[in-house]
Amino acid sequence: MANLKDLKNRIKSVKSTQKITSAMKMVAAAKLRRAQENAEQARPYSTRMSEMITSLAVKADPNSGPVLLVGTGATANHLLVVVSADRGLCGGFNGGIIRSTRREVLRLQGEGKTVRLLMVGRKATDALKREFSDIFVETLEGVQGTEVQFSDADKISQKIQSMIADGSIDTCSIVFNKFISAIAQEVTFRSLVPVEINAADAEAPQEGSVAPNEYEPDEASVLTDLLPRALTTEIYASILESSASELAARMTAMDNATRNAGDLIDRLTMVYNRSRQAAITTELIEIISGAEAL
Amino acid sequence: MSDTTAFELVTPARVMISRAAGMVVAPGVEGLFGVLPRHAPLISTLQRGVVEVHDNGQVTDRIMVDGGIADVAEDRCTILAERAEKLDPSRKDEIHAQLDAAEQDGKDNDVDFLKAVLAALAA
Numbered sequence: 001m002a003n004l005k006d007l008k009n010r011i012k013s014v015k016s017t018q019k020i021t022s023a024m025k026m027v028a029a030a031k032l033r034r035a036q037e038n039a040e041q042a043r044p045y046s047t048r049m050s051e052m053i054t055s056l057a058v059k060a061d062p063n064s065g066p067v068l069l070v071g072t073g074a075t076a077n078h079l080l081v082v083v084s085a086d087r088g089l090c091g092g093f094n095g096g097i098i099r100s101t102r103r104e105v106l107r108l109q110g111e112g113k114t115v116r117l118l119m120v121g122r123k124a125t126d127a128l129k130r131e132f133s134d135i136f137v138e139t140l141e142g143v144q145g146t147e148v149q150f151s152d153a154d155k156i157s158q159k160i161q162s163m164i165a166d167g168s169i170d171t172c173s174i175v176f177n178k179f180i181s182a183i184a185q186e187v188t189f190r191s192l193v194p195v196e197i198n199a200a201d202a203e204a205p206q207e208g209s210v211a212p213n214e215y216e217p218d219e220a221s222v223l224t225d226l227l228p229r230a231l232t233t234e235i236y237a238s239i240l241e242s243s244a245s246e247l248a249a250r251m252t253a254m255d256n257a258t259r260n261a262g263d264l265i266d267r268l269t270m271v272y273n274r275s276r277q278a279a280i281t282t283e284l285i286e287i288i289s290g291a292e293a294l
Numbered sequence: 295m296s297d298t299t300a301f302e303l304v305t306p307a308r309v310m311i312s313r314a315a316g317m318v319v320a321p322g323v324e325g326l327f328g329v330l331p332r333h334a335p336l337i338s339t340l341q342r343g344v345v346e347v348h349d350n351g352q353v354t355d356r357i358m359v360d361g362g363i364a365d366v367a368e369d370r371c372t373i374l375a376e377r378a379e380k381l382d383p384s385r386k387d388e389i390h391a392q393l394d395a396a397e398q399d400g401k402d403n404d405v406d407f408l409k410a411v412l413a414a415l416a417a
Binding site: 056214 | 306307309323324336339
């Protein structure tokens with residue numbers, strides 16, 4: 001039977017772990033509210049942006065439109081932007097991204113394409129470093145958190161644009177955890193170049209746009225001005241979603257950990273009490289039998 | 295048809311302004327243009343400049359935008375701007391502080407934008 005002293009120490013350490021996990025849970029919950037608000041407040045901008053892109057994109061010629069809209073026509077070189085977290089202890093959050101990324105890279109390589117990775121967040125970078133470090137384009141850290149900066153998204157967007165411009169990539173997509181609810185996140189792939197157009201939106205004539213739009217200066221320049229912005233917005237929105245998901249995942253994971261620690265403490269306390277009682281009984285028997293022997 | 299336009303100024307971080315306005319003047323790339331109710335549908339890129347919101351012939355809001363895009367329909371006017379700063383004299387000190395910080399970090403674009411904000415405030 002386990003030593004009483006050992007059991008006591010064990011209980012103490014589990015208790016302090018429980019305190020840490022429950023504190024982390026509360027911190028994540030408080031931050032989640034902020035992150036969720038941020039993500040929600042950013043939504044109008046990106047919805048308007050994609051509405052405009054959609055209305056312009058349906059008119060653009062799929063063969064000669066701007067590169068950012070329709071792609072270069074080739075698909076041989078692909079850039080995958082991977083958004084993970086900088087920190088762990090958030091359940092399956094990073095694991096999901098890492099697994100999907102690996103699968104996607106192998107699938108694209110299997111199709112004979114050249115894949116490159118732009119890593120956002122330390123966790124996926126570390127996990128995929130051994131396997132894929134030769135195809136990393138850039139690794140970024142400290143981008144997400146409670147305050148996601150638009151300028152960081154812009155930096156990524158600039159990088160993608162310059163790579164498209166110098167022909168080193170043809171297509172680009174992003175993978176991130178989409179925030180569905182506080183207990184559900186979903187690994188989502190989205191194409192950045194060419195722009196993913198919601199077919200339902202494109203077909204249904206939008207309300208209020210009965211008259212044809214006028215464009216200033218003209219349709220093509222508006223589109224070329226709009227596309228880089230839309231790209232940045234898409235990246236920004238993805239990082240925001242990912243941040244909210246990370247906090248939600250951490251909250252759930254820490255809640256589970258706290259509960260597990262509670263169960264463990266109950267079990268250990270039971271064992272502790274039993275061993276204590278057993279020790280007392282043994283001592284009593286010794287005393288009694290000693291007294292009888294006299 | 296109402297005699298106001300539903301004006302919205304949206305930045306990536308939030309919806310900055312959303313209200314009815316009598317007239318909106320926006321700095322289009324080809325010059326300032328005014329948006330009155332029942333304006334023809336128009337999509338225009340904007341350059342850095344001041345968006346003015348007029349109500350009953352008075353300027354009620356002035357916002358500096360660092361470029362952007364305006365989407366105008368008959369009854370609404372939506373401006374998407376990556377960066378926007380409300381021109382409010384009481385925030386002058388705050389903007390000065392931001393300018394100093396930007397100058398120290400060497401963010402030239404921020405410096406230019408904030409200087410423009412201050413210049414517009416002084417005007």
